[in-house]
Amino acid sequence: MSKVKDIRVGEILLFCAFIVFTNIAVLNAETNQTKREVPFTLEDRDRIIRIETKLSEMEKRFNERFEQIDKRFEDINKRFDQMMTFMWILASVFAGIVAVTISFAIWDRRTMIRPFEEKVKKIEKEIATHEEKIKSSEKEIMESKEKLSNLISALKDLAKDDEKLAEILKKFNLL
Template sequence: MTRLNFIVIMILLLAGQCVWAEEVPYTLEDRDRLIRVETKIEELDSRFEQIDKRFEQVERRFEQLERRIERLENVMMWGFGLLFTTMIGLVGFVLWDRRTALSPAIRKNKELEERNDKIEKALKEYAYKEPKLAEILRNVGLM
């Protein structure tokens, strides 16, 4: 049985060597087809390069827009800061000016009140001596 197996294996091995290999024919049609495929691939490559260039242009444009927006943001921030600083300064000036403008008026008001008190006191003293004046001051509500 082992001999039979050995003989069968040997026949199969020897028969495999006797097979004639046929060369695959490479025709002119195949060559033309390959050339067309290569040209189409080159066209696709050039299109991809053009698309890449367009993407680069778009990226540059976006970068320009980003820089421009950033500059506008900076200008707006400085503008708002300047505006608010000016407003705060104006409010401070108004409050300071109000105090300085009111202090002479307050001083004058105190002087007038003191003068009024003195006049009232003088009238009351004179009313003790003059009964008619005392009657008038009582009617007005000063006594």
């Protein structure tokens, strides 16, 4: 059985070697055919010149197109810069309006509070003067009470001697 395998392996190797050598021979023949020089004619030269001119024209068109695209990008950048500047201006105006509004509110509040403060001070002064008047009135009342009680005491003393006066004082519940 191992001899049969050896024979088969040998046949396969021989077949592979044959294929490789035939491929090499075929490739050699093809390269020999391509190595032949092709004659360069005047028509070929004219054709190459036309191709070069077309290529240079295409290159010019491409350059013009790229310049146009660059110009568009520059225009877009300018517009973007203008928009950013406008946004900064809007933000500044808004901040200014807010600051002015807050300042006005504070100023208005102060000007509105001042009259109230003045009125409160005026009322406090009036209350203080009224309190002083009340205190002085209380003193006068106390003095009047004292005088009245002295008068009643004097009349009571006098009523001890005068019966008519005693009756009058009894009538008013002073005796």
